[in-house]
Amino acid sequence: MEKAVLTCVFMFIASIVLAQVSNQEKQVLLNLYTATNGPEWNNQWNLEAPVETWYGIALENNKVVGINLLFNNLNGTLPSSLGQLENLKKLELSFNSISGNIPAELGNLQQLEVLAINGTALNGSIPESLSNLSNLKQLHLSSNQLSGTIPESFEKLKKIEVFNVFDNNLNGTLPLGLANCQNLKQLMVAENDFNNPNDFSVILLSNSGAKIDLFENSPYTEPTHSIIAVERDESED
Secondary structure (H helix, E strand, C coil): CHHHHHHHHHHHHHHHHHCCCCHHHHHHHHHHHHHCCHHHCCCCCCCCCCHHHCCCEEEECCEEEEEECCCCCCEEECCHHHHHCCCCCEEECCCCEEEECCCHHHHHCCCCCEEECCCCEEEECCCHHHHHCCCCCEEECCCCEEEECCCHHHHHCCCCCEEECCCCEEEECCCHHHHHCCCCCEEECCCCEECCHHHHHHHHHHHHCCEEEECCCCCCCCCCCCEEEEECCHHHC
16 A cells, blocks of 8 residues: 555655746747846746746646736847747737847747737737738737738738737738638727728628727818727627
8 A cells, every 4th residue: 555655655756856847938938028127027937947937938748838927027038939939829018118029930930829018118010921821819029119011911811800900000001801811800000000990990880890999180181091890790690
């Protein structure tokens, strides 16, 4: 009996030792910690403790599936190695002092469902590689300093439900194919310089009976792009 108990204890300890995040995934997290001044975070990581105890990290079967560091005083740039977290489903980094470009490597995250980096100092263009995120449901990039156009290939985001690029320096044409995405419920594109938001909203209306909120400019000025949001009535889905 004693031998059986000792065997079970040994197997339990062995399972704990073996059940660890891979060195590769741990290194990616360490890269993020280093690149964004981890020692100054509001909620820091004890790098000597197991990864499953690190603030904002969610694991499934010893794989990193979630990073939620909202309002955590991250200060720096995003490492390209984040694109190696192939099981990641949620990346929430909003309202931190993150600067630099959105790494194109994020387009490798085939399981990603939520990408949220609102209210930071991101600049540059939105990488076309993000159109490869076939499982993406929510894209939140509002209140940054992003410029350039929305890639036409974003029409491939067939599962997209929320598309939020409010308050940036984006311009050009909203991809009309995006309006045909049947799951799209919220579109927030105001405070940019798109030249076809009304055409986009007409397509949404004809396809889905979406609710559209339009804010017109002063009657004493020439009306410009007025669309702020499109919200589909979920009762009609």
